[in-house]
Structures are given as structure tokens and as C-alpha cells.
Amino acid sequence: MNASEGLARILPANARILVIGVGNEYCSDDAVGILVARRLRELSLNSVTVIEKSGEGTELMESWKNADNVILVDAVASGAKPGMIHHFDARAHPIPTSYFRCSTHAFGVGEAIELARTLNQLPSNLTVFGIEGKIFNAGTGLSLDVQEAVKQVLELVLLQIRAAGQNG
Amino acid sequence: MKNRTVDVDYLTRVEGEGAIHVKVKGNKVTDVKLKIFEPPRFFEAFLRGRNFTEAPDITARICGICPIAYQMSAVHAMEDALGVKVDGQLRALRRLIYCGEWIESHALHVYMLHAPDFLGYQDAIQMAKDYPKEVQRALELKKIGNELVTLLGGREIHPINVRVGGFYKVPTKRQLAPLVERLKWARDAAVETTRLVGTFRFPKFERDYEFVALRHPNEYPFNEGRLVSNKGLDIPIRDYENHFFEEHMPYSSTLHSVQKDRGPYFVGPLARYNLNFDRLSPLAQEAACSAGLAPECRNPFKSIIVRSVETVYACDEALRIIDEYEMPEKPAVEVKPRASRGCGCTEAPRGILYHRYRIDDSGVILDAKIVPPTAQNQRIIESDLREFVSKNLKLTQEKLTWQCEQAVRNYDPCISCSTHSLKLVVERE
Numbered sequence: 308m309n310a311s312e313g314l315a316r317i318l319p320a321n322a323r324i325l326v327i328g329v330g331n332e333y334c335s336d337d338a339v340g341i342l343v344a345r346r347l348r349e350l351s352l353n354s355v356t357v358i359e360k361s362g363e364g365t366e367l368m369e370s371w372k373n374a375d376n377v378i379l380v381d382a383v384a385s386g387a388k389p390g391m392i393h394h395f396d397a398r399a400h401p402i403p404t405s406y407f408r409c410s411t412h413a414f415g416v417g418e419a420i421e422l423a424r425t426l427n428q429l430p431s432n433l434t435v436f437g438i439e440g441k442i443f444n445a446g447t448g449l450s451l452d453v454q455e456a457v458k459q460v461l462e463l464v465l466l467q468i469r470a471a472g473q474n475g
Numbered sequence: 476m477k478n479r480t481v482d483v484d485y486l487t488r489v490e491g492e493g494a495i496h497v498k499v500k501g502n503k504v505t506d507v508k509l510k511i512f513e514p515p516r517f518f519e520a521f522l523r524g525r526n527f528t529e530a531p532d533i534t535a536r537i538c539g540i541c542p543i544a545y546q547m548s549a550v551h552a553m554e555d556a557l558g559v560k561v562d563g564q565l566r567a568l569r570r571l572i573y574c575g576e577w578i579e580s581h582a583l584h585v586y587m588l589h590a591p592d593f594l595g596y597q598d599a600i601q602m603a604k605d606y607p608k609e610v611q612r613a614l615e616l617k618k619i620g621n622e623l624v625t626l627l628g629g630r631e632i633h634p635i636n637v638r639v640g641g642f643y644k645v646p647t648k649r650q651l652a653p654l655v656e657r658l659k660w661a662r663d664a665a666v667e668t669t670r671l672v673g674t675f676r677f678p679k680f681e682r683d684y685e686f687v688a689l690r691h692p693n694e695y696p697f698n699e700g701r702l703v704s705n706k707g708l709d710i711p712i713r714d715y716e717n718h719f720f721e722e723h724m725p726y727s728s729t730l731h732s733v734q735k736d737r738g739p740y741f742v743g744p745l746a747r748y749n750l751n752f753d754r755l756s757p758l759a760q761e762a763a764c765s766a767g768l769a770p771e772c773r774n775p776f777k778s779i780i781v782r783s784v785e786t787v788y789a790c791d792e793a794l795r796i797i798d799e800y801e802m803p804e805k806p807a808v809e810v811k812p813r814a815s816r817g818c819g820c821t822e823a824p825r826g827i828l829y830h831r832y833r834i835d836d837s838g839v840i841l842d843a844k845i846v847p848p849t850a851q852n853q854r855i856i857e858s859d860l861r862e863f864v865s866k867n868l869k870l871t872q873e874k875l876t877w878q879c880e881q882a883v884r885n886y887d888p889c890i891s892c893s894t895h896s897l898k899l900v901v902e903r904e
Contacts, residue, residue, distance in 0.1 A: 333517070333536050361539035361633075365583060365617045414587045414599065421600045426607060445517035 324355045324468050325374040329362040329381035329416055336440030336453045340381040343460050355468060364419030368428060376471040377430040378464055381416050383407055383437035390452030392460055393437035398429060406437055434467050436460055495883060497860055498902045502868055507861045509853050522843040527553050527812060527834045531637050538889060543576040544823030546637040547698055548830040553639040556817025556834060557810050564803040565641040567796045568627060573697040574793040575623025580824035581782040584887045585668060586613030589779050592881040593675040612664050619661040641807030651797045662790035666762050669783035673766025678878060680863060681773040686746035689822055695754040695788055698821045703750055712820040715829050732851040739854030742826030743886060744781040759788035775859060775885040812838030823848050825887050849888045856886055
């Protein structure tokens with residue numbers, strides 16, 4: 308049993324969490340959010356709904372409308388070392404919208420979170436994991452640094468699910 | 476006047492990224508370049524060796540905003556190659572799903588991307604503080620378009636229900652029925668939107684463009700028609716490559732599309748509107764007139780009104796199709812591969828999207844060519860900037876830069892279709 312499966316087994320049954328993997332699987336490292344979501348889905352957690360989104364902002368706002376605990380995973384480009392994992396408590400602090408401009412959407416993750424904050428439509432808990440990407444050109448497959456971060460992000464997401472479940 | 480430089484490193488509120496460089500020396504614009512860093516034509520290469528049936532689903536991945544446009548151009552090109560005609564209710568359903576995509580795309584651009592320019596806000600987030608009702612309206616409008624796409628396309632992003640020959644599954648009348656009330660609300664909201672944007676102040680800017688769009692004998696164009704212009708072009712889609720070609724620009728890795736011996740041309744809502752005003756529904760025509768928009772308009776800044784008018788039309792047309800809908804016996808007509816070549820061109824929200832494929836006798840794609848609307852508008856965007864900056868050199872640096880960005884957004888450039896990454900640089904030496 309690997310660490311992810313171990314964590315999955317000790318999740319509280321009442322967690323009820325929405326995990327949103329964001330990205331474009333045909334834009335190299337921009338696929339990482341989608342791939343993390345798929346790995347998570349393979350664990351078949353009862354209490355967790357896993358969805359994939361392109362990152363178009365208005366759709367994101369719609370998707371988390373009725374959710375209290377939301378975890379969003381996406382690639383970012385802040386200039387940090389590729390593979391670095393950024394962790395944001397979006398409820399507590401504004402999101403650096405520029406980090407998410409590696410997406411192909413003009414109105415993307417950062418804008419969706421900040422517009423939802425303005426309109427009082429943020430979920431009670433919204434955690435964002437941003438994985439620093441290296442290559443965002445059209446293409447398939449992750450760069451090595453980002454690939455290596457997938458497992459770690461998955462474990463962080465599971466820890467977050469567990470914490471949300473205990474608080475929920 | 477001394478030489479000036481204006482630099483804006485990042486152009487926001489366009490789909491994707493790229494760079495625009497405007498150089499001003501004294502009181503003269505010396506250079507305008509739209510630099511787009513296009514990755515190799517990944518998808519055209521990716522399609523080679525795949526089965527012809529996969530083209531709609533693969534090309535739908537090119538753009539998260541207009542996947543239906545890619546699917547429609549792909550299926551029409553394949554059907555052209557295979558000698559298949561899709562008509563009746565299946566054809567109507569294709570128009571219906573396209574209505575959904577236009578509603579979604581136009582609502583997003585009008586409110587979230589372009590309106591802040593006119594209202595003096597940095598972005599939609601700032602605008603929402605003063606205009607919460609309007610932003611909520613945009614979100615709801617977009618959602619309704621999305622519901623239409625999701626119902627017919629199987630899912631909201633990267634729809635999977637469209638196939639060469641028709642659909643995998645078609646809806647029942649009952650499944651479409653709940654959309655009627657939603658679309659009536661959307662139509663009212665679109666009329667309200669047209670009224671709102673009609674009150675905006677527009678820079679005085681008109682040019683003698685060559686508009687190119689599809690024209691159909693009796694419909695506002697989505698999927699079919701002849702390619703026409705206001706300067707005499709009138710050709711079948713099959714002749715596209717005899718009249719238009721793509722030039723590689725040394726400063727940009729993308730290809731600029733031009734018309735042979737005539738140069739740049741203008742595609743998109745403003746082109747469609749000018750060439751097809753008489754094909755709009757009476758309500759859409761009335762909305763345009765009420766907003767002060769004449770049947771002919773050469774001011775690209777007013778494209779925001781045209782997008783709103785087209786949203787009214789898309790709601791109206793969707794309601795008409797649902798009203799007349801009878802579920803077809805089969806969700807698709809049969810298609811059999813044969814060695815052939817076919818072309819398709821449909822009206823994506825941003826303008827004509829051309830696909831051409833060559834397949835072998837077992838249906839394997841031998842080569843593909845895709846010309847997105849943004850690649851076709853690039854030259855016009857450059858020439859607009861050249862003329863706009865020349866006429867507005869007295870503006871402050873800040874105001875000039877603001878309006879240059881606004882001028883680019885007139886085209887709702889979807890850089891992600893033609894490339895990935897947009898920065899605006901206005902340089903005054």
C-alpha cells in the first residue's frame with residue numbers, strides 16, 4: 308500500500324468534498340491538475356467528488372456553487388522552480404491571479420476566485436494547490452519536474468480532504 | 476514632438492497570450508507587429524494517422540471556448556470528403572448546439588472581457604463591485620448557453636456527442652422542453668445587454684474593411700453557405716485555398732492569413748453582421764436598431780453591440796429550432812470511408828474557421844489544415860493599431876495604451892487557438 312492509498316483509507320466517511328482538477332491535457336504541464344484529479348478518482352473515495360475543468364472561470368464558479376469544501380488543483384507560472392507546489396487558502400487571502408495566466412483562458416482560475424469573492428459566492432473553504440509548470444506549449448506529457456510533483460500533490464490533497472472531513 | 480515608447484508587457488482579457496508591438500517615432504507610427512508565439516501546428520500533426528471519425532473530438536481540444544466550432548468544421552469537412560449530406564432535424568440540431576456556443580462565448584466576451592474597457596474598469600472583478608446585477612446576468616446567460624451545449628454535446632467542455640454524420644445520441648422533445656423558459660429569459664437578457672452596450676461611448680474610428688463571412692440563402696450563417704465579402708468575393712467553401720493563403724511572418728511563429736492579391740480581410744461578428752443583417756430575426760434586427768446600430772457598421776469598437784445582437788439571434792434561433800423539433804429516427808447518417816479530400820468552414824463565435832482533410836480509403840487522415848479565425852484577423856488587428864495610434868498620438872501614454880488594448884479586444888482574439896501565449900508593447904521612440 309502506498310502513502311496515498313494509506314491516507315485514503317483513513318478518510319472520514321462524511322468528508323463530502325469537491326476536488327476540481329483544472330487544465331488542458333494537450334498543453335504539456337498545464338495537464339497536471341487533470342492528471343492529479345484522475346489519480347484521485349482511481350482511489351474511489353466515497354466522500355469525494357472529483358471533476359475536471361478546462362479552467363474557464365464562469366464554469367468554475369458554477370461548479371463550486373453548492374459545495375462547502377473545495378480543493379482546486381492547477382498548474383501555475385509564477386517564475387518559481389518547476390515542480391514547486393504553491394498552497395493557497397483562497398478564503399483567507401486574495402489569489403495572485405497572474406500565477407494562473409499560463410492557462411489558455413482570459414477569465415480563468417484567479418479571476419473566478421476573485422469575482423466570486425466580490426459577489427459573495429466563494430465556498431466556505433477553498434484550498435488551491437498550484438504546481439509550478441515549465442512548459443505550456445501544445446503537446447502531451449508533463450516535464451520531469453512536474454511529473455515528480457504529482458505524487459506529492461496527491462498526498463497534500465488527501466491530507467486536506469482529511470482535515471476538511473474532520474472539521475466538517 | 477519627441478520620440479516616445481509605450482510598453483505594456485501583458486495584454487489581459489484576451490484568450491491566451493501573445494505580444495503586440497507598436498513603434499512610434501515623432502508623430503508617425505513606424506512599425507506594428509502582432510507577435511504570436513505559436514507552437515508548431517501541433518494539432519495538424521497530431522491528426523495525421525488518426526481515423527477520420529476522431530477529427531471532431533481531437534480538434535475540439537484546441538479551444539476550451541469554442542469546441543463546437545472545431546467539431547462542426549471537422550464534421551462538415553469529412554462529410555464533404557465522403558459525399559455525405561446531413562439535413563433535416565440533424566442539421567437543425569447542429570445549428571442548435573452552435574447557438575449554445577455563441578451565447579456562451581459572446582456573453583463571456585461582452586461582459587467579462589470587453590465591457591470593463593468601456594466602463595473604465597481594470598477588469599470584470601472591479602466592474603462587479605459597481606455592476607453586480609450585470610455581471611450576474613452575464614454568468615446566467617453564459618450558463619444557459621452552456622446547458623444547451625452540455626445537453627447536445629454530452630458534456631460541457633470538450634463535448635463528445637458530435638460525430639461525422641450527425642450525433643451519437645439525439646435528445647427527445649421532452650429533454651429540450653425545459654430549455655424553452657431558460658432561453659426566453661436569455662433572450663430578454665440579451666436584449667437588455669444590447670440596450671446597455673448601446674449606451675457606451677465608442678471611439679470615432681471607421682475603416683474601409685473587406686468583411687468576409689459565410690452567407691446562406693435564407694439563414695444567418697452557422698454551418699453552411701458561400702464565402703462572400705463586401706468587395707465582390709463570392710465562392711464555394713471548396714475554393715477557399717484558391718483565394719486565401721497563409722504567410723509566415725519572421726517576427727512571429729504563427730501564420731497570417733491574407734487574401735490573394737487583396738491583402739488583409741476581416742472575419743467575425745462585425746463581418747457576419749454587415750454581410751447578413753437581412754438574415755437576422757426581426758427581434759435581433761430591432762435590438763440592433765434600438766441600440767443605434769445601422770445595418771452597416773465599420774467601427775470595430777461597436778463589435779460589442781454586434782455580439783449582443785448575435786446573442787439575441789442565437790436565443791431566438793434556438794427557440795425556433797426547439798419549437799419545430801421532431802426527434803429523428805436515427806442519430807446519424809451512415810458514413811463510409813474512401814480516399815478523398817474535403818473542406819469545411821463554419822462560423823465560430825470569432826469568425827470563419829476552415830478545416831481541410833485528406834484521408835485514405837480506410838479512413839486514416841493523411842494530412843490536415845486548420846485556419847482559425849484569429850489567424851485570419853491578425854493583419855487587420857495590426858492595421859487597426861497602426862491607424863488608431865496614428866490618429867490618437869495626442870492621447871496620454873496611459874490612455875493610448877488602454878485604447879490599443881481595447882482595439883485588440885474588438886476582435887476577441889482567441890490566441891489559444893492559433894498559439895498559446897499576448898503581450899502588448901506600444902513603443903514611442
